[in-house]
Amino acid sequence: MRELNSILDRITMLTNTMESQYPELYQFLDENPITLPLLPHPEMNKEVMESYLQSLQELLDHHVKTHKNEP
Template identity: 55%
Template sequence: MNKLNKILTEVSQLTLNIESNYPELYRFIDENPMTIPTSSHPDIDKEAMEDYLKSLKSILKHHIETHQNKK
């Protein structure tokens, strides 16, 4: 499996985890600036997907850190 496929798989798994375990956070994923293309035909390459994966991980980490005591 090439690197881009691994990244896509990890994005899918992380998104499913957020959807299943953090539904209050899942609704904000669509509003993440990383998902809004800046051109009409954006290129989706390995670097763009790595950046998106990092942003998802960062969002989840921040959410867990700031909400862990509220449960």
């Protein structure tokens, strides 16, 4: 359970960073197919949450890499 709480904390920190530093990216999180589960009622366990955290991090990394030269 502690590990799951740690993952949730990291997800929260990452989404807060996206919201404050990358609002242009944050606004699309609710509609992003990468972050949406494929199952109608997915089980929320450690593996699922780690995968979600990884997808958020990849999304942010890609955004930063592709938009680093913009003002």
